[in-house]
Amino acid sequence: MPKKVIAKDAIIEMMGKVTVGDLVKATLQRWPVKHPEDIRVSLIESTKNFIVEITTADEDAGRVIGKKGANIVPLRKVISLMTPKGKRLDVHLTNPKPTKTK
Numbered sequence: 001m002p003k004k005v006i007a008k009d010a011i012i013e014m015m016g017k018v019t020v021g022d023l024v025k026a027t028l029q030r031w032p033v034k035h036p037e038d039i040r041v042s043l044i045e046s047t048k049n050f051i052v053e054i055t056t057a058d059e060d061a062g063r064v065i066g067k068k069g070a071n072i073v074p075l076r077k078v079i080s081l082m083t084p085k086g087k088r089l090d091v092h093l094t095n096p097k098p099t100k101t102k
């Protein structure tokens with residue numbers, strides 16, 4: 001039996017009124033992060049770019065990225081399905097307090 005292929009427009013229609021920020025935040029809060037309450041998602045949209053800025057607690061940044069991007073890459077793919085057509089997607093991961101390097 002052939003696999004069903006769901007078009008991008010159909011996925012967006014199924015999502016209803018869920019915003020990218022809501023989706024990202026809800027997804028990250030279900031991951032094994034130590035401080036899910038510290039997750040903040042900001043959306044910045046310009047004429048050419050669609051930027052999703054994710055702010056996490058300092059110790060959760062590695063968990064959000066995952067080994068070799070195992071967590072952030074699939075999340076980026078889902079976000080790209082909801083990105084307006086013709087816009088370049090950027091996902092930025094930031095920490096409110098940068099780590100100190102020795």
